[in-house]
Amino acid sequence: MNELRHIAIIMDGNGRWAKKQGFAKRVKGHEEGAKRVREITIFASNYGVKYLTLYAFSTENWKRPKYEIDFLMKLMDIYLKNELKLFLENEVRFETIGDLSKLPSNLRDRIAYTKEQTASFTGLTQVLAINYGSRDEIIRAVRRAKEAGVELTEENMNDFLDTAGMPDVDMLIRTGGEQRLSNFLLWQSAYSELFFTPTLWPDFTPKELEGMIDKFNKIERRFGGVKDE
Ligand code: IPE
Ligand code: IPE
Ligand code: MG
Numbered sequence: 001m002n003e004l005r006h007i008a009i010i011m012d013g014n015g016r017w018a019k020k021q022g023f024a025k026r027v028k029g030h031e032e033g034a035k036r037v038r039e040i041t042i043f044a045s046n047y048g049v050k051y052l053t054l055y056a057f058s059t060e061n062w063k064r065p066k067y068e069i070d071f072l073m074k075l076m077d078i079y080l081k082n083e084l085k086l087f088l089e090n091e092v093r094f095e096t097i098g099d100l101s102k103l104p105s106n107l108r109d110r111i112a113y114t115k116e117q118t119a120s121f122t123g124l125t126q127v128l129a130i131n132y133g134s135r136d137e138i139i140r141a142v143r144r145a146k147e148a149g150v151e152l153t154e155e156n157m158n159d160f161l162d163t164a165g166m167p168d169v170d171m172l173i174r175t176g177g178e179q180r181l182s183n184f185l186l187w188q189s190a191y192s193e194l195f196f197t198p199t200l201w202p203d204f205t206p207k208e209l210e211g212m213i214d215k216f217n218k219i220e221r222r223f224g225g226v227k228d229e
Pocket of ligand 1: 011012013014015016017056057058061072176
């Protein structure tokens with residue numbers, strides 16, 4: 001068994017799922033994908049995971065058509081509105097990483113409200129990565145440290161990242177078949193175990209996640225050291 005504190009997921013394949021199902025619009029896949037977020041969150045919470053970080057919108061996703069961007073912003077607002085009940089019932093704390101300053105103000109308000117309502121919970125923290133890019137995060141961290149007059153070290157770097165206070169990523173999962181990180185948690189996943197699955201995000205199930213966790217538990221994590229004698 002390995003200690004499993006932090007799972008991060010690149011939820012990819014929504015557009016392809018919609019196409020495969022015969023929907024005219026890619027965004028149908030985003031709508032279906034939001035339902036999986038709920039199921040995976042409940043599973044992670046029951047499993048005793050401390051942090052579940054989900055890539056919802058990257059700094060590069062602004063390149064998408066305006067219609068799709070607007071849809072995603074609205075979907076995140078609706079998602080958070082509906083999910084508050086789930087957070088309260090399961091005592092899940094809500095957090096975000098990424099630069100929120102570029103988001104519509106109604107979504108920013110909803111995020112702030114959801115954080116406030118769930119701030120005292122100590123079980124699972126669900127972290128949504130919104131307008132998140134690892135390079136952007138690292139640059140902002142360096143700036144913050146400079147402003148504070150702090151010399152950065154490997155030990156204090158995380159204090160200046162958006163993930164301040166969170167443990168490094170133990171398992172990094174990408175659905176949708178691509179084997180790349182797309183600017184996600186580059187610093188925090190230096191020693192993550194990587195899992196890639198062809199399953200499109202709207203088809204991903206807690207059962208598949210459970211199978212990955214079983215594999216994770218069998219891995220010998222050495223962190224550069226040698227196997228215990
Ligand atoms: C991931 O699904 C969700 C977001 C990036 C918001 P995609 O929309 O990238 O779906 P594919 O990869 O085109 O199938
Ligand atoms: C990564 O998926 C971002 C999210 C899942 C939010 P993309 O579909 O945007 O990534 P690329 O373009 O395939 O690398
Ligand atoms: Mg994609």
